[in-house]
Amino acid sequence: MKVENLSIGFSQYFRGTQKRVIQPIANLHVEIEEGEIVAVVGASGSGKSLLAHAILGILPTNAICSGSMMYRGEELTKKRKEELRGREISFIPQSVNYLDPLMPVGKQVQIGLAKQRAQERQNRLFAHYGLKESDGRLYPHELSGGMLRRVLFATSVREGVKLVIADEPTPGIHPQALAEILKQLQQFAREGAGVMLITHDIMSALAIADRVAVIKDGQTIELSPVSAFSGTGEQLQTDYARELWRALPQNDFACQELRWEA
Template structure:
């Protein structure tokens, strides 16, 4: 359904001395999602998760330059095609509730996303699934709680009939029951033939529903693993950062590693994780590793076995 190859994103800006600066925020990203599959994209803040979603949808700011390829249903996703199918064949559940129109009743906003069927009936069914009362449809966004706003955003995307659904942090603000219902809904959409990209900080929630986990670090996909690899001490994982991310969870070892994720304008020459990796060698510092297949997964690490 979706195939991303060699995707890089650069931003042109001017510094305080009015000199033009070119900053690469995503580099050499490879990722694919099949129909019926959920792929979770995880990583810390600033790793490029939302930028990846916006690149697929074609909603990056004007100073962004995109290189590489994005294919949807086997055809190149050009800017013209992105504009044509955005909201119909590809739908976004945005991270910010500010995407809701403050001047329109939320029921009408959900109804506008319906492409086939009775808009009012589909909106009612969606609200019922997420335990939103009928009268909420007449409310404006400012009357909603944070959790209710996210339920409306999820409803807007799921009634659209899109074949590729990109959910950018859809669960913050939801209680445990609502979060499970939302993730189960994604699973049902996938079982119905949709491809779902789930962008999240919550690895533990992701592995309950995703088929694969793509780990993003400093704008690079460092590993793509099956969800079953996130278990035990992380011994089935291939990349040092994936293991560190897993072991840092409170339910695991709650272990931190020294250092921090580098800023886009200060990336190291070689492997982006090398400055924080206890296994880094001279080779790691000199050139970035290629994404390669290891043990039924993919990893960007020269030493992974």
């Protein structure tokens, strides 16, 4: 998957009738090879979710999007995005609101699974993510935030997935479940899928990613191998990435002014 020169703007009305365009993403690029995990990190509001939504073709209708998106050597058109979404391209959204509030969560995990094996497959996925079989009959509002995250994750595990886009899949999750999720992302990659892991959790990103894309104000300012995040960060290209690296606990929070909201 290759995204180049991506720009996203929104046309908005203000003061009743006047129209203006805001441009949260300009000139963003990112690239994910088969079997590779690319972590996308950046401050809140830097454009990470918009990037994910642009690839999936689920931007709001007032979004104006330009740039090039190539998937497996061919242009990723609107039609192709629709065909691939939820099949070859799987999405773990940032918000649990993506779940249908009126459908039991077990049924939601079964969407897209072969009918004869759907129940058995759901049970296995639930067991895998530490959910009880009876949880499947509950509606989203009856589950805790952490349980909903695990349900979202279970909906992304499909045979034949070639690209996984995980938008902040780990907040509020028990350490054991976190390890499970990171392991699952690695498993996707081992099976040949490309994985885009959007996260504020740089430690997790560095633990499993091959490359890290740093997004700032809607632009990619760095796309470096994980190995560059070492020592004093001398192999990193930007001061911003270096500060991110040096602000980590094992580096003595060298830049305390940089705060990452969960």
